[in-house]
Amino acid sequence: MSVAETSTLLTMFVYTIIIGFAAMVHGTVGIGFPMVATPLLALVTDVRTAILLLVLPTVVINVGNILKGGRWGRSIAVYWPLAVYGMAGSFVGSRLLVAFPAESFRPLLAAMLVLYLNAERIGVGFGWVRRHPRIAFAFFGLIAGILAGMVNVMLPALVIYALEVRMPKTVMIQVFNFCFLFGKLTQGAVFVQAGLMTDDVVGLSVCMAVLGATVMFLGMRVRERIPTATYRRWLRRLLAVLAVMLVVQSLRLWFG
Secondary structure, X not given: OOHHHHHHHHHHHHHHHHHHHHHHHHHXXXXXXXXXXXXXXXXXXXXXXXXXXXXXXXXXXXXXXXXXXXXXXXXXHHXXXXXXXXXXXXXXXXXXXXXXXXXXXXXXXXXXXXXXXOHHHHHOOOXXXXXXXXXXXXXXXXXXXXXXXXXXXXXXXXXXXXXXXXXXXXHHHHHHHHHHHHHHHHHHXXXXXXXXXXXXXXXXXXXXXXXXXXXXXXXXXXXXXXXXXXHHXXXXXXXXXXXXXXXXXXXXHHHO
């Protein structure tokens, strides 16, 4: 076996582990696939490639979570403007991702992880959200969409919004996945128009989607066996480590 073949097999093995782990997180917690998979993939490739590969798997996983929750129509009937504004923001963010060098987004990805980890503290003080719901939809939807388009991490803005409106857990999972889904569809359309969704990318994405969906449903089965608080604590620690690693990578690229 040649060095090139060995390297390819090793890369595929790493991708498999990353997708499987991120899908298990999403299945167990109900959210988190792109937020976990993107920084992990960005450690072994560039941010743009990571996001390209995750478009199809994220769409499949989001659809599965929306349907799994039951009575999702009620949640969407109230919070659908978030997804609409998220689509607009995702279009803008995706165009920026196409236009600028891929590595310029690595520090931003790290910053979004840090923002997510501190969302509960930052969310305090957004009391105007409940007084002006239409403005809140536009503000948080657009920001979430732009972040999703640029670095594949929509959660920080959505978490702050959900905390302020006291969104129930089940509704939160459904609404978040609904926003992720339409943001991903918009992003995918931009990538197709830009010619970035090559046959190689699509082929690998299909394999990732099948693996991700399978592991996600396994994660749903163990959702009740692991205390949510424990799982979220593990997830927060992982994201903190990933943020540090992304910053270190960025510094090496700039000054190495």
